Amino acid sequence: MRTRPYHHGDLRAALLTRAERTLGEKGPGALSLRELAREIGVSPAAPSRHFRSKQALLDALALEGFGRLATGLIEAHDAAGDAFAERVLAVTRAYLDFAVANAALLDLMYSVKHDPAASEELIDAGQRVGSLAAALIREGQRQGAVREGPLEEIGLPVMATLHGFAVLAASGTLPADSVEQGMRDTVAFVLRGCAP
Amino acid sequence: MRTRPYHHGDLRAALLTRAERTLGEKGPGALSLRELAREIGVSPAAPSRHFRSKQALLDALALEGFGRLATGLIEAHDAAGDAFAERVLAVTRAYLDFAVANAALLDLMYSVKHDPAASEELIDAGQRVGSLAAALIREGQRQGAVREGPLEEIGLPVMATLHGFAVLAASGTLPADSVEQGMRDTVAFVLRGCAP
DNA sequence: ACCTGAACACCGTTCAAGT
DNA sequence: ACCTGAACACCGTTCAAGT
Numbered sequence: 001m002r003t004r005p006y007h008h009g010d011l012r013a014a015l016l017t018r019a020e021r022t023l024g025e026k027g028p029g030a031l032s033l034r035e036l037a038r039e040i041g042v043s044p045a046a047p048s049r050h051f052r053s054k055q056a057l058l059d060a061l062a063l064e065g066f067g068r069l070a071t072g073l074i075e076a077h078d079a080a081g082d083a084f085a086e087r088v089l090a091v092t093r094a095y096l097d098f099a100v101a102n103a104a105l106l107d108l109m110y111s112v113k114h115d116p117a118a119s120e121e122l123i124d125a126g127q128r129v130g131s132l133a134a135a136l137i138r139e140g141q142r143q144g145a146v147r148e149g150p151l152e153e154i155g156l157p158v159m160a161t162l163h164g165f166a167v168l169a170a171s172g173t174l175p176a177d178s179v180e181q182g183m184r185d186t187v188a189f190v191l192r193g194c195a196p
Numbered sequence: 197m198r199t200r201p202y203h204h205g206d207l208r209a210a211l212l213t214r215a216e217r218t219l220g221e222k223g224p225g226a227l228s229l230r231e232l233a234r235e236i237g238v239s240p241a242a243p244s245r246h247f248r249s250k251q252a253l254l255d256a257l258a259l260e261g262f263g264r265l266a267t268g269l270i271e272a273h274d275a276a277g278d279a280f281a282e283r284v285l286a287v288t289r290a291y292l293d294f295a296v297a298n299a300a301l302l303d304l305m306y307s308v309k310h311d312p313a314a315s316e317e318l319i320d321a322g323q324r325v326g327s328l329a330a331a332l333i334r335e336g337q338r339q340g341a342v343r344e345g346p347l348e349e350i351g352l353p354v355m356a357t358l359h360g361f362a363v364l365a366a367s368g369t370l371p372a373d374s375v376e377q378g379m380r381d382t383v384a385f386v387l388r389g390c391a392p
Numbered sequence: 393a394c395c396t397g398a399a400c401a402c403c404g405t406t407c408a409a410g411t
Numbered sequence: 412a413c414c415t416g417a418a419c420a421c422c423g424t425t426c427a428a429g430t
Contacts, residue, residue, distance in 0.1 A: 032404085048406080054404065
């Protein structure tokens with residue numbers, strides 16, 4: 001019968017995995033470093049080696065979230081057809097899916113309470129997601145589906161619309177049975193807003 | 197020298213006021229019922245008479261936030277000129293101002309961690325804000341500035357765009373010096389998306 | 393009705409000491 | 412380098428008892 005070794009192996013990763021699980025299942029209020037440590041089987045002080053504070057763990061979680069969101073959007077984009085309208089639909093749906101499946105995490109990603117230390121990294125990550133919208137717009141312009149002009153002039157409003165819609169859907173402000181129709185309306189609105 | 201009376205008078209209001217102040221000044225993590233009670237000069241158990249739990253206080257704060265946001269949007273709307281474009285600009289600016297001035301509160305309003313008990317009320321409040329967008333669209337249709345169609349088909353995307361832009365600006369995802377230009381671009385985008 | 397006082401079961405964080 | 416054990420100064424919440 002193997003007894004737990006003194007060194008966990010990869011406590012950092014274990015903390016992040018477990019933290020995200022309870023974040024999704026029981027909400028951010030139920031996230032306790034001590035309980036995490038208990039579940040993983042290490043002492044209450046062990047997490048402090050890997051995260052200077054609870055907030056540092058939350059920031060790491062948020063950063064991971066931005067990475068997954070960006071990957072999801074890129075994959076959806078690349079899997080869609082070439083036409084601008086198809087790509088907008090695919091990216092919007094991917095954003096929505098992420099928001100619904102990771103509502104608490106999305107909250108964390110765009111919340112205001114980050115450590116100044118991590119803030120810079122998080123803002124970068126947020127802007128990297130924003131730059132995906134810019135890339136989408138540039139393609140649309142090449143196809144003639146988007147009016148000419150500086151990328152940000154259209155990219156930012158598009159990003160805002162996608163994000164806003166996803167947040168409203170994930171926060172339950174939208175009735176669940178009108179999310180799908182709302183997404184179609186939002187995509188149509190974006191296409192009109194972009195059109196030459 | 198008057199000594200503090202046994203009954204506070206309006207402890208509930210005092211708690212809400214103080215809570216919102218520290219929420220804005222020191223962030224949601226620094227909000228402690230015990231510290232609030234200490235600052236106000238009541239015992240640690242006193243708040244429980246007015247709020248069943250800390251979450252109940254946060255929910256009340258969020259509800260108050262929705263009320264103030266709605267009022268702010270209506271006032272901005274009514275103070276603006278009659279033209280649809282002017283009204284959209286006024287409402288967008290009001291939403292942005294609220295978000296920047298009450299970033300932590302806005303976080304709270306649209307966060308996922310509410311009590312099921314308060315959720316219904318909060319969702320109603322959120323939808324009431326959404327109905328303001330619908331009213332705006334209806335006027336726009338009457339003026340011929342907005343294409344015909346069901347209110348929600350345009351109202352929801354407009355709401356999403358305003359909310360998304362405000363959140364991005366308030367969360368610092370947008371560089372501070374591009375917020376003003378971003379707002380103009382967002383308004384222009386909305387007007388295009390609405391146009392017949 | 394509203395609040396106090398004291399208690400309970402937790403927290404996050406720190407720091408010497410162990411492996 | 413990584414973790415434990417014990418301690419510190421807090422929490423939120425409950426409940427009998429006071430006014």
